[in-house]
Amino acid sequence: MTSENRSVFGAALSRRGFVKAGGALVVGFGLVGAKAATTRNSLDASLPESWIEIHPDNTILIRTGKSDFGQSTTFTAYRQIVAEELNARFEDITTVVMGDTDRTPDGSGAFDFLGSGTPNIRKAAAYTYQALLDVASQRLGVAKGQITAKDGKVSGGGKSFSYGELVKGQQLKLTIPVKGDLTSLMGLTVDGIPPLKPVSQYTVIGKPYRNSVTASKVAAKEQWATDVRLPGMLHARMVHPKNLGATLISAGTLDKNKFPNAQLVVKGNLVGVVAPTEWEAIKAAQQVESGTKWKEWKGLPGHARLFDYLKRDADWKTTKVTQSDKTKGDVAPAMTGAAKKLSATYQLPYMKHAPMGPTLAVADVRKDGSVFIYTHNQNPQALRGEIAQMMGTTVDNVVVRTFSGPGHYGRSNGGNAGAEDEAVILSQAVGKPVRVQWMRPEDFQWSTQSPAALSDVEIGLDASGKMIAYQIDHYMPAMQDDRPIGAVLAGMPTMAAPNEKAVFVQSTVNDIQDPWLYDGVRTLVERGHGTFQVGQKASPLAVGLRDHSMRTPGQYQQNYPRELAVSEAAALAGADAIQFRIDHTKEERAIGVLKAAREASGWETRPAPKKAAASGGLLRGQGVSVMLRSATYWACVAQIAVNPSTGAITVEKCTIAVDPGIVVNPMQLKRQVEGGTVMGVSHTLLEELQFDESGITSRDWRSYPILKMADIPEIKVVLLNNPKVGTYGGGSEAANALAAPAIAAALFDATGKAVRRLPLKPEYVAGVLKA
Amino acid sequence: MATLVVNGARREVQAPADTPLLYVLRNDLELSGPQFGCGLAQCGACSVLMDGKEIRSCVTPLSAAAGKEVTTLEGLPGRWAQQKGLSAADAAKTLHPVQQAWIEEQTPLCGFCQNGMMIKATELLEKTPAPSVAEIKAAFTTSGPSAHLCRCGSYTAIIEAVQRAGAMMGGKR
Numbered sequence: 005m006t007s008e009n010r011s012v013f014g015a016a017l018s019r020r021g022f023v024k025a026g027g028a029l030v031v032g033f034g035l036v037g038a039k040a041a042t043t044r045n046s047l048d049a050s051l052p053e054s055w056i057e058i059h060p061d062n063t064i065l066i067r068t069g070k071s072d073f074g075q076s077t078t079f080t081a082y083r084q085i086v087a088e089e090l091n092a093r094f095e096d097i098t099t100v101v102m103g104d105t106d107r108t109p110d111g112s113g114a115f116d117f118l119g120s121g122t123p124n125i126r127k128a129a130a131y132t133y134q135a136l137l138d139v140a141s142q143r144l145g146v147a148k149g150q151i152t153a154k155d156g157k158v159s160g161g162g163k164s165f166s167y168g169e170l171v172k173g174q175q176l177k178l179t180i181p182v183k184g185d186l187t188s189l190m191g192l193t194v195d196g197i198p199p200l201k202p203v204s205q206y207t208v209i210g211k212p213y214r215n216s217v218t219a220s221k222v223a224a225k226e227q228w229a230t231d232v233r234l235p236g237m238l239h240a241r242m243v244h245p246k247n248l249g250a251t252l253i254s255a256g257t258l259d260k261n262k263f264p265n266a267q268l269v270v271k272g273n274l275v276g277v278v279a280p281t282e283w284e285a286i287k288a289a290q291q292v293e294s295g296t297k298w299k300e301w302k303g304l305p306g307h308a309r310l311f312d313y314l315k316r317d318a319d320w321k322t323t324k325v326t327q328s329d330k331t332k333g334d335v336a337p338a339m340t341g342a343a344k345k346l347s348a349t350y351q352l353p354y355m356k357h358a359p360m361g362p363t364l365a366v367a368d369v370r371k372d373g374s375v376f377i378y379t380h381n382q383n384p385q386a387l388r389g390e391i392a393q394m395m396g397t398t399v400d401n402v403v404v405r406t407f408s409g410p411g412h413y414g415r416s417n418g419g420n421a422g423a424e425d426e427a428v429i430l431s432q433a434v435g436k437p438v439r440v441q442w443m444r445p446e447d448f449q450w451s452t453q454s455p456a457a458l459s460d461v462e463i464g465l466d467a468s469g470k471m472i473a474y475q476i477d478h479y480m481p482a483m484q485d486d487r488p489i490g491a492v493l494a495g496m497p498t499m500a501a502p503n504e505k506a507v508f509v510q511s512t513v514n515d516i517q518d519p520w521l522y523d524g525v526r527t528l529v530e531r532g533h534g535t536f537q538v539g540q541k542a543s544p545l546a547v548g549l550r551d552h553s554m555r556t557p558g559q560y561q562q563n564y565p566r567e568l569a570v571s572e573a574a575a576l577a578g579a580d581a582i583q584f585r586i587d588h589t590k591e592e593r594a595i596g597v598l599k600a601a602r603e604a605s606g607w608e609t610r611p612a613p614k615k616a617a618a619s620g621g622l623l624r625g626q627g628v629s630v631m632l633r634s635a636t637y638w639a640c641v642a643q644i645a646v647n648p649s650t651g652a653i654t655v656e657k658c659t660i661a662v663d664p665g666i667v668v669n670p671m672q673l674k675r676q677v678e679g680g681t682v683m684g685v686s687h688t689l690l691e692e693l694q695f696d697e698s699g700i701t702s703r704d705w706r707s708y709p710i711l712k713m714a715d716i717p718e719i720k721v722v723l724l725n726n727p728k729v730g731t732y733g734g735g736s737e738a739a740n741a742l743a744a745p746a747i748a749a750a751l752f753d754a755t756g757k758a759v760r761r762l763p764l765k766p767e768y769v770a771g772v773l774k775a
Numbered sequence: 776m777a778t779l780v781v782n783g784a785r786r787e788v789q790a791p792a793d794t795p796l797l798y799v800l801r802n803d804l805e806l807s808g809p810q811f812g813c814g815l816a817q818c819g820a821c822s823v824l825m826d827g828k829e830i831r832s833c834v835t836p837l838s839a840a841a842g843k844e845v846t847t848l849e850g851l852p853g854r855w856a857q858q859k860g861l862s863a864a865d866a867a868k869t870l871h872p873v874q875q876a877w878i879e880e881q882t883p884l885c886g887f888c889q890n891g892m893m894i895k896a897t898e899l900l901e902k903t904p905a906p907s908v909a910e911i912k913a914a915f916t917t918s919g920p921s922a923h924l925c926r927c928g929s930y931t932a933i934i935e936a937v938q939r940a941g942a943m944m945g946g947k948r
Contacts, residue, residue: 074885074927214881221886222877222893223870224808224848231807282802283794360812360820360887360926411885411927444813671881675932679884682928705817705924713923713930714916 044400045374049109049182049192052135055128056086062156062168063098064090068125069110069191069385070117071103074411075676075736076215077117078102081668082125083216087208089129089201090136091153092167094208100216103384103406110182111191111385113417120635121665121731122200128180130198135178139170187389187399189418189486189509203666203727210725212671221408229380229407232366234437238267239282240430241289242440243275244450245493247699249301249543256295263288269433272495273545276430278438286443302697303542304549311351311761313538314458314479323504323534328516333527335464338473342464346573350461350565351761352744354693355454356708357554361410362447367427368437369395375402379424380409386419386486394425394491394498395432413555413683413740415452418486418509422451426490445703450489452552453693453700455481455537459565469577471522471588475529476569478516478562481537484509485550492546501546502537509553512536517558518566519632524588549695555683556741559633564762567629567745572758575612581628581749582607582641594630596724597639597661601628604722605641605659612749613756623648624656627749629742635733636664640681640742642717644750651770655685655717655747660739662722665729673735677721680739686711688744692763777841781806782850783857788837796840797821797832800847808848808890812924819891819923823847824854829898831920848890851897873897876940884927891923896937904946911937 047054047067057065066086072078083097101107110124117123137148140158143165144151151160156167181195220226245252255275258268266279266288277292279285305313339345365379375395381387384404392399404424412421427440442450457480464473482502486509491498504512514532539548554560574584582602586595601607607626608614614625622645630639643657658681667673690709694702702708744762751759751769759772778787781804790799795814800806800823809832812820816831823832824846846854851874856866870878873896883889892915899906899914906914911934916922925933 074883076881076884214878215883218881218883218886219878221883221889222874223852224806224890226807226886228807228810228887230801230810233802281790282798283791358926360818360885360924361810362812408886410887413926441811444815444817675881675884675929678931679928682930683926686928704815705813705921710924710926711928711930712916713925713933714912716928716930719931 045106045403046186046400047107047109050179052128052132052178052180054109055125055180056132058167058171060168060172062096062166064092064096065099065101066097066125067101067108069103069108069112071114071382071384071406072217073114073382075114075117076672077736079216080213080672081118084208084211084213084668085123085126086129088206089126090133092156094213096156105384105388105404109192111186111383113189113383113386115382115414115417116634116734117736118634118668118732118734120733124192124194126200127194127196127198130200131178131180134198136167136170139174140165143170187385189383189386191385203730209666209668211669213669215672217408226408229378229409230361230364232378232407232439234366234368237366237437237439238278238280238434239285240276240278240427240438240440241285242426242442242446243277243289243293243296244446245273245545246298247301248539248547248549249303249545249698250298251544253297253299256292258288259291262291267434268292269430271429271433272493274426274429274490274494276426276440278430278434301544304539304695304697304699306696307353307692307694310353310456311458314456318481318535318538320479320533320535323512326513326515326532328520328530330520331529335473335475335527335529338527339462339464339475342473343467344465344576346461346463346569346576348461348569348572348758348760349458350568351458352456352561352564353762354456354549355554355687355691356448356693356702357413357415357451357454357552358708358710359410359412359415359447362442362444363422363451364439364441365421365424365427366437366439367424367431369428369432373397373401375428377404377424377428378407379404379421380407381419381421381424382412382414382417383419387424390419390486390488390498391425391428394488394496395428396497414553414557417553418484420486420488422447422489425488429490429494429496448702448704448708449700452485452550454554454557455483455551455561457561459562461565461569463569463573465573465577469579471525471573473527474522474525476566477531477533478514479533480514480558480561481535481551482512483551483558484553485537486510501540515558516562518562521591521594521630521632522570522585522588523590555680556633556737559631560741563629563631563741564744568748568760571612571627571745571749572752575752578611580609580611583609585628585630593637593663593726594632597637597663598628598630600661600722600724601639601641601659604661604720605643605657607641612753614753622646623754625750625752625754627746627751627753629745629749631738631742633734633738635731636662636735636738638662638738638742640746642743642746642750644747644754646751646754646769648755648773649770651766651768651773653689653747653751653764653769655689657718657720658685658743659720660722660742661724662735663724663726664733664735665726666732667723667725668732670723673723674721676736677739678719680736681719681743682711682716683740684743685717685747687740688747688762688764690763690765777837779840779842780844782846783853790837792836792838794837795833796823796835796837799837800832806847806849810887810890812888816920818888819895819919819921820888822891822894824894824898827898827901829894829919848893851893871897872943873900873940876936876943880932880936880939882929882932882936884929888923888925892925892933895919895923896940899937900941900944900946904944905941906937908934
C-alpha cells in the first residue's frame with residue numbers, strides 16, 4: 005500500500021494510480037463497464053464500479069447479485085437506498101443489473117433483500133459516497149465537512165459540481181472490503197461499517213416509488229427466461245422416472261419415422277428428447293415415455309399415513325436436538341404445579357412452492373468447455389458452483405444469466421431450479437444449445453416441497469391464568485436439498501444429500517427459527533428435532549420427497565403451532581387472545597402490532613370461544629397471530645365464517661399490522677403484504693401435497709388447488725412506520741405464515757373445537773366438529 | 776400451413792396443424808405476452824383473445840385459430856387505438872387502459888400470470904364497462920375454462936386495477 009492509502013471506516017482509500025490491494029488490481033473510479041479481476045467471468049467485488057457506476061451524464065447504474073422475483077426490492081427499495089446514501093435522486097438510478105454471475109459482484113439469493121437494514125448495496129453506496137466526498141473536497145477546495153451534497157450535486161466554497169462532472173477522469177481509488185464465498189448460499193458480504201446517512205435526513209426512503217420493471221412486463225416488452233432463444237438451439241422435454249425411486253430398465257426407442265429430427269439422450273437414469281421445434285420435442289418425448297421401462301419402487305408412507313410415520317417411524321435420534329437460546333428455568337416442576345394445562349400436537353403438511361410457470365432453462369456447453377446458462381434462478385452464483393461441480397470444472401468456466409420469470413418463493417434460493425442442470429447435460433450430449441422446459445405435472449412431481457412438520461406443545465397456567473411453563477418440541481425433516489436433480493439422476497457429482505454432519509442449511513438439524521416473544525413466561529423449553537427427508541435413504545435414486553425452504557421457511561412450521569397453542573391457552577385462561585399476548589410480552593413493537601391489528605380489525609375483546617347460538621347457519625369467529633421475522637414485527641387478525649355441517653370456511657377479513665421499523669416503500673410493501681396474505685389463506689384452506697407409496701400424485705392445479713379470486717378475504721394492511729427503530733426490516737416474507745394460526749384460532753373461536761392440522765379442508769373440519 | 780390474423784396483421788405459419796397456438800405465438804411469431812403455465816387450460820397464463828373472446832392458447836390447436844383474429848397482450852394497445860379511432864402516431868405511444876391501470880395500481884408481483892389477467896380484464900370491460908367486485912371475481916374465477924390463478928396473490932390488486940381501467944375506459948356505475 006502506498007503512503008497515501010488510509011483506512012476509512014474499514015474501506016481502504018488510495019489516491020495513487022494502480023496499486024494492489026486485497027489481492028485485486030484496483031482500477032479507476034467507475035466510468036466504464038466494470039472489469040473482471042481475479043476470476044474469469046466474475047466481477048471483483050472490492051472495486052466500487054462493480055457495484056455502482058456514476059456516468060458523466062449523471063445517470064447511475066447499480067449491480068446486485070440478488071434477483072428480483074416479484075418482491076420489487078431491487079427495482080424500488082435498492083434504488084431508494086442507494087439514492088439516499090449517495091444523496092442522489094431516485095430517478096438518477098436508471099439501470100439495475102441483477103443476478104448475472106459475470107455482471108454482478110456479490111451473489112446470494114432472492115431472500116432477505118434488506119439484510120436487516122444493511123444490505124450489501126447500502127454499504128457499497130455508503131463507501132462510494134465517502135469516496136465521492138473525498139474527490140469533491142479536492143475539486144471544491146474545502147474540507148469534507150463543509151460540502152453540501154443534494155440531488156446528485158456537491159456544493160462548497162462557492163462552487164458546485166454534479167456527480168457526473170466530479171467523477172469524470174478521476175482516479176479515485178476505493179477498495180470495498182468483502183468477505184465470504186461467492187458461490188455459497190449467502191454469497192459475499194460487504195464488511196466494515198461505513199458512515200450511514202442519518203434517518204432524520206431521509207428524503208427518498210419512505211416514498212411510494214413505482215417498480216420500474218412493471219411497465220415492461222405489462223407492455224409485453226420484458227425479456228423473460230421463457231423468451232430466450234439462441235442460434236441453433238434445440239427444444240427438449242424430459243422423460244423423468246416413473247416415481248421417486250424408479251431406476252431405468254430401458255429407455256423407449258425413438259420413432260425416427262414420426263420424429264425424424266428428434267434425438268434421444270440417456271445418461272444413467274436421466275432420459276431426455278431434443279428436437280428443433282418445441283412441439284416435436286413434446287410429442288417425441290411422449291412417444292419415448294410410452295416405451296420406457298422403470299423398476300417398481302415403494303418406499304414412502306403415503307400422505308394419509310404421513311404423521312404416523314413421522315411420529316413413530318422416522319429417525320429423530322441420529323440428528324442432534326437443538327434448543328433455543330431463550331430456554332430458561334425449570335419447566336417440569338412448573339408444569340406439575342400448574343393450575344391448568346394444555347397439551348396438544350399440531351400438524352402441517354407438505355406444501356408446494358407451485359410457481360405459475362414450470363421450471364425452464366437454456367444451456368450452451370461450448371466447445372472450449374465453458375458453460376452458459378440462461379435461466380430464472382434465485383441464487384445464480386450458487387447454481388454456478390453446482391454446475392461447475394457437476395461438470396468437474398471450475399466456476400470461472402460457468403456463466404449464469406438471469407431473466408424474469410415466475411415467483412419461486414424460495415424453491416431455487418440454493419441455486420437449482422430444476423431444469424438448468426438437465427439443459428447442461430443435454431447440451432453437452434448434443435453439442436448445441438438446449439432449452440429444457442418442464443411440463444406442469446413434472447413441476448409438481450419432480451420439484452422440491454416445503455417440508456411437513458409436527459409439534460408437541462405443553463403449556464402450564466397458574467391460578468391467575470398466566471403462562472408459567474411453555475414447552476414445545478418441533479419435528480421436521482431436512483428443509484433444504486440443493487442437489488441438482490438432473491445431476492442426481494445422471495449419476496454426476498453433486499453435493500451430499502442432507503445429512504446430520506452437514507453444516508448450515510444442507511443439514512438435517514432443525515434449528516429454532518421462530519423468535520420467542522413471550523418473555524413474561526417464567527420457564528421455557530423450545531427444542532428442534534431433525535431427520536432425513538422422507539424416502540431419501542430408501543430410494544435407489546437417493547431422491548424421496550426432496551424438500552426446500554419456502555417463504556418464511558422453518559419459522560412457518562414453528563410459528564403455526566406456537567401461535568395456535570397460545571390462542572388455545574388464552575381460552576383456557578378465560579382471557580382475550582390479544583390481551584393475553586400483550587400481558588405475556590415486554591416487546592413494545594410486538595405489543596404495537598397487536599394493538600394496531602386489534603383496532604383496525606374491529607376485534608371483539610373477550611375470551612374465546614364465542615358463545616354463539618348455533619341457529620343452523622354460519623358460525624363466526626376471530627383469531628390472531630404474531631411474529632417477528634427479519635427485524636419486522638407482524639400481527640394478523642382473521643375473521644371467518646364456518647358452516648358447521650359442511651365444515652366449509654370463508655375467510656371474510658384479514659387485517660395485518662406490520663412494523664418493519666422504517667417503511668422504505670409503502671406502496672410496494674402493501675402489495676407484498678396483500679399477496680403474502682392471499683398465499684397464506686391458500687395454504688390454510690387448500691394446500692396439501694398428495695403422495696402415495698411411490699411418488700407425488702399432485703400433478704396439476706386440480707390435484708393441488710390454490711386460492712381463486714372469488715375466495716379471497718377483504719385484506720386490510722396497516723403499515724406502522726417506526727423511524728425511531730433506525731433501520732428497516734424485510735416485508736416479503738412472514739405475511740404468508742400469519743394466516744394459518746389466526747384462521748385456525750378463529751375456527752376455535754367460532755366452534756369451540758380445536759382443529760390442529762392443516763389444511764382446514766371442509767371434510768376434515770366437519771369431521772372434527774362432529775367428533 | 777395456416778393463415779391467421781394476429782394483432783391486426785395477416786400471418787402465415789408453417790407449423791403442423793395440431794401445434795398448440797401458444798407455441799406458434801411464442802416460437803414462430805416471437806410474441807412473448809402469452810406464457811406457458813400449465814398446458815392444461817387450468818391457469819390462464821397463456822390467454823389470448825380470439826375474435827374478442829378469451830381462449831387458452833395452450834390447448835387450442837393452430838387449426839382452430841386459422842382464419843380467426845387473435846389479439847395478444849402485445850396487441851392490446853392497437854386494439855384500443857382502433858376502438859377509439861386514434862391516429863397511428865397516437866396509437867404507437869398509447870397503452871391499453873388495462874395496461875395503464877396495471878401500472879398505476881402496481882398490480883404485478885412476479886407478473887407471470889398477468890398476461891392472462893389483462894386479457895381477461897379486457898374481455899370483461901369490453902362487455903361490462905363498470906363491473907362490480909362480484910362481477911370481477913366471477914369473471915376471473917368462473918367465466919372461462921378455469922379460474923385465472925395467481926400464486927403471488929395479486930388478486931386484490933387486480934380487482935383495483937380492473938376498476939381503475941373501467942373508469943379510464945369511460946365506464947360509469
